[in-house]
Amino acid sequence: MASFTEQFIDVDLFAREVVKRYGDGSADACLAADRAMALSRVPPATGMHRDFSTIAPDLPLLHAEKCVGCMECVTVCPDTAILAKVVPASTHAQLLKQLEGREHGAYVARQFAKTTKYFDVPARKGHEGGMFYLAVDPTKCKGCGECVQACGSHEALSMTPKTEAVLDGHRAAAKLLRELPDTPRAYIQDKVLADMMLAEATHLYCGGAASCMGCGEATAIRMMLAATAFVHGEHAVGIVAATGCNTVFGSTYPYNPYRVPWTNSLFENAPAVAMGVRAMWDRAGLRDKRLWVLGGDGAMLDIGFQSLSRMLMSGMDIKVLVLDTQVYSNTGGQASTSTFTAQDSKMSAYGRAQHGKSERRKELAPIVMMHPDVYVAQTTVAHVNHFYRAVISANAYPGPAVVIVYAPCMPEHGIGDDAGFGQSKLAVDARAFPLLVYDPRAGESVKERLSLQGNPARKDDWYVTPKGETIDFVTFARSEGRFARHFDAGGNPSPELLKARDDRLKNWRLLQELAGLR
Structure with missing residues (x-):
């Protein structure tokens, strides 16, 4: 019969049974040593269950009115902590109505930016404009601030102290990012290579x-x-x-x-x-x-x-x-x-x-x-x-x-x-x-x-x-x-x-x- 660890295919199951035990310090007492563990076999993407939100005192904060959608902050982040998607304007309008009744909905709504790149340019070509959505996952962000430096003269990002309100708002924004459908291919410009990270499959x-x-x-x-x-x-x-x-x-x-x-x-x-x-x-x-x-x-x-x-x-x-x-x-x-x-x-x-x-x-x-x-x-x-x-x-x-x-x-x-x-x-x-x-x-x-x-x-x-x-x-x-x-x-x-x-x-x-x- 396959060992306990070798049976893991579901990352969420592995997270509940193994990652959780390492997180609370009970792994030595609760998990049996087996061949798979001895070889340190790990399912893919278990890092998504790691929480770095207690590491640094600051988090990046978006100033949507200054954002141009250049994607440099998303590109340079070493920890996949800041990600973006583009949603059609009609979808955005529906989302705003849904967010009105959600806790932290107003905070999440402020993560949408209307940019020339994704809204005005498609509109001029007769297509539906898209709203650029940028979210920071506080469980992955280590607070290095490199995204702020990459943003440079645009000044669309700044570091802000971690408060419970900020953390809760960022968590809600990251949750919505995961719930949103993938960026429509029409908004990803082949000549603008930084746009590649708009597609979930690239992460x-x-x-x-x-x-x-x-x-x-x-x-x-x-x-x-x-x-x-x-x-x-x-x-x-x-x-x-x-x-x-x-x-x-x-x-x-x-x-x-x-x-x-x-x-x-x-x-x-x-x-x-x-x-x-x-x-x-x-x-x-x-x-x-x-x-x-x-x-x-x-x-x-x-x-x-x-x-x-x-x-x-x-x-x-x-x-x-x-x-x-x-x-x-x-x-x-x-x-x-x-x-x-x-x-x-x-x-x-x-x-x-x-x-x-x-x-x-x-x-x-x-x-x-x-x-x-x-x-x-x-x-x-x-x-x-x-x-x-x-x-x-x-x-x-x-x-x-x-x-x-x-x-x-x-x-x-x-x-x-x-x-x-x-x-x-x-x-x-x-x-x-x-x-x-x-x-x-x-x-x-x-x-x-x-x-x-x-x-x-x-x-x-x-x-x-x-x-x-x-x-x-x-x-x-x-x-x-x-x-x-x-x-x-x-x-x-x-x-x-x-x-x-x-x-x-x-x-x-x-x-x-x-x-x-x-």
């Missing part, structure tokens, strides 16, 4: 993970899964993960934030495991099913590079998402070959004899480009269209593909919990992490295949703002704690930091040369 990362507030890795994973599901379907993807932060925050038993099948392997051999999965799927006739490998810069640039290289040489249809934090975040911020020159990190600490890491940063993208017939992209979550296009193209590429994404790590980079979006953008502007796409289908030469589109001032050394400020690596370093000791009392950079700036410029000039821009 393959449901939240409830144990990631840090504002985690850059979680946002990247959410976006990759959303883009894959939107094009290929919600049941057409699986994950093999290398040991790292993503496997820790993604598998804190009994909480699973994924709606897709996934497994994690040893730190250094996830690509090799993926080769076995791909071979099995192909043999079973599942050639169209997308397979993604997740791993940090340590797993892909350091100890696991040989496994990655072997996978790339196999020519197998496997996709890789490299979560580049520039440190071994999972083991306390140790230096990796991806660490920037002069960066203060464990094993390369700033001290009396050595001022941070002395080696140059290893660049994975050019190395991968030298493998035959491999699609490569380097991107960030702050460049939403670039990121989504990279994932969509990687999925469509008939062979191995590697997408390297800048993944801010708040504690190790020394930045605020809300800074992931802004620092990702600054990393590109400062040439710390240039955007690139290398597509073997684009031509025979490297010049034809490599595109640096998306970087500011592509033909120049450094980007200069309209106000005349030069944005270089020192500008970037000045904004992060990991470089703080390289500035004296007057704010002047150290010789080591100037060396790091030279390294970033050399890398940028190499990419310019390869792309035919020099």
